Amino acid sequence: MAKELAKQYDPKNVEDRIYDFWLNGKYFHAKVEEGKPTYTIVIPPPNITGQLHMGHALDNTLQDILIRWRRMQGYDTLWLPGTDHASIATEAKIVEAMKAEGITKDDIGREAFLERAWKWKEQYGGRIIQQLKKMGSSCDWDRERFTLDEGCNKAVLEVFCRLYEKGLIYRGERIINWCPKCLTSISDAEVEYEDQAGHFWHLRYPFKDGSGYLELATTRPETLLGDTAVAVNPEDERYKDVIGKTVILPIVHREIPVVADDYVEMDFGTGVVKITPAHDPNDFEVGLRHNLPVINVMTDDAKITGDYPAYAGMDRYEARKAIVRDLEAEGALVRIEDYSHNVGTCYRCHTTVEPRVSKQWFVKMEPLAKPAIECVKSGKTKFVPERFEKTYFHWMENIKDWCISRQLWWGHRIPAYYCEDCGEVTVAKTAPSCCPKCGGKVEQDPDTLDTWFSSALWPFSTLGWPDETPELKHYFPTNTLVTGYDIIFFWVARMIFSSCEQMGREPFGTVFIHGIVRDALGRKMSKSLGNGIDPLEIIDKYGADALRFTLATGNSPGNDMRFSDEKVGASRNFANKLWNASRFILMNIGDDEIEQTLPSELALEDKWVLSLYNDLVKEVTDNLEKFELGIAVQKLYDFIWDIFCDWYIELAKIRLQAGGEEADNAKRVLVYVMTGILKLLHPFMPFITEEIWQTLPHEGESIMISAWPVYDSALSFPKEETEMERIMTAIRAIRNRRAEMNVAPSKKAKVYIATAYTDTFGKAGIFMQRLASASGFEVGESFDIEGSVSIVTADAKIYIPMGDLVDFEAEKARLSKELEAVKKDLEFVNNKLSNENFVAKAPEAVVNAQREAAAKYAEKIALLEDSIAKLG
């Protein structure tokens, strides 16, 4: 590659080319190397219907950071990608598309529908994968999987049959959540509750014997058609006498009993509840306890059935109006009250869910939940941050059976076969040719499984299970699962219990939870608000590295973050800064051959920067171990910009311009530190770091497979760190003074430094000229200079004779002000030191630090007083 870089970094010239380079090098491919430690992440499979959004961008950035870092550390690293068939979402999309053509599912039948669905998958399913590639994701694309592919299907069948045989999957008539729009059952987890304004209709149900009536209230008067009882609390004195009596259901004029059940709250409303077992989960339970008939009054699309001719075919809300009208006409309506209540809606289409009694397949959860709870309690799986374990336990401990059958075609078809003759149910991985009991003809269950049933197996089904593949042996259990807190119940919990049951152990060691990405105003990004930001547009404008850097910065585990264009702009600037630092180094290297080792002779500033770099290596690695990616990236930013660019490069220029061996040494240190920085930054900004690394002197094919830096005790130089800090303090103080006095940098002045650290400052002359506008420089233990600006630091007294520029009165005022400030500091420290408890109880190091501070302050006060005195 050419050693010439553009003045500004342009990601568009770099990213696609670099990505292709990685693909060609097969660096993402995991080789199943025996005996090597592994690091594995399985991707949360995005829906094939999906387009890349900021949530994906964040999730995949975090995963790629971890994966790239571990790969560089030498692990046999596998990031396994794939997509989810997303039963409801995909089926809905295809049905919608067919609607535009004027056809329905029933028109074309199951087979033709599935053909369309697969075609759709071929066409659009790869879209999101291409988008993940734009992010720089280093997934092992050779191992890409799909929840509905052959292998996953095999795993699903295996698990279904095993659970069925163990009695952990059963079929039963239960009340379930039904979406009248998607026309399928959904699980409890898939119901989203929304506060909705509604009404309370107070009604009268007369006694059959004419002895008055019972008053009750309902939020859903239309369900009255299916009432089969009225309930009161058995302890309720008011209603003791009416238990067992019969009331007449208004409008329908059916006779229904008054039953007693604990479920009824005496303090709420009138203490009387109408019971509709077919349309309310609680009422269903009451119905079971009292042997009440279950009367379904609605069709699958929530219209009133033909059993009620007056309302037949009406939508549930139309029927509500009509029924209220009729109730009023009949004198059964007492009053209407405004009321706001929680209404369950479908998480896909937000249609109000209709509880409905039907025959469905369920997973018996209690026996599965126990080991799953133990798995996290024992620490085999840890949540980061830990607080989400509480959420997990709460859910697992109160879990109900999981409804897994869906009245959809796109998905894993339930492997249950029913005999048309004897009704025998056969569950098997392969379809039986006839009923094993009577030899009759069998028909497969038409339903498919909940999408989450297959994704629950993802950590092992993707590695080849139920077959004993080398991949499964080598990479399972996986190490880290990265996902948002919004998906813990749907997915994480189900993977844990599935893995405990099927694999006998945890699916992953750590669940790394992140929050959601919000817009600049803190609002959730949503289609309806239209406030979503397209990651691809951001990449187009600022580059993938800038986007990744933004998402990683300021991201603390489990917390939501706000996203704004300005933040990405700042990240882009950082990328540009890095780019220019490398450009500077390359310009100086020119065509020279540079040895890629550190020189034996290191200057003060070399030792200083190497020592800080060495600490950085340790800290960044530690932060990554602890999943503190935001902190790690902040440290890199600070070091690169403040330490390396603003100080070290400026200092290095001195020797570079001097030439010769000195310049050579400086170049070697520059290349060494720059290379290290690039490696540390590579997981966060893979493209630009690769591009720069390739242009610098390097060994190996790619930075992404180079070795992650390790802490080196030979590079620890505490003495030089202190010395440089003293000099930098002096330089900052001089700059500060000059800025205050409005002296242009071009106006140079001689600098005298009176200090006890003559050795240290003896090395600082050239730095002062370069960075503090010094025309000349002298160091001594003390100076006696008239008419100069004086500056006092903790280590030195600095004189800058600037003749006519010096305003003695202003100078005196400034020094006096500073003197007061230092006196206050001293007082603060002295107060501490005169506190016997502090001296006795605080650690010695802390006390000593305070004593040293006190001494410094005292010294500074003496110097300031001396200066003021000299001004007369």
Place this chain on the structure above:
RNA sequence: GGUCGUUUAGCGCAGCUGGUAGCGCAUCCGCUUGACGUGCGGGAGGUCACAGGUUCAAGUCCUGUAACGACCACCA
């Protein structure tokens, strides 16, 4: 109703195992300093929501209060 989170400079956020508060953006002053104006140097700006407590010492630990937010929950 329960659980959890947030509350730190104008805005957005960091602050790990307690030791006289930091970053980015914005703002103000200055700078054609041959890597970068997507830049350089410098400045201003905070009683760390409130009230107690533990401690020699609390933004940092404990208790409570308030506001906002999230999740869970069968009050018809």
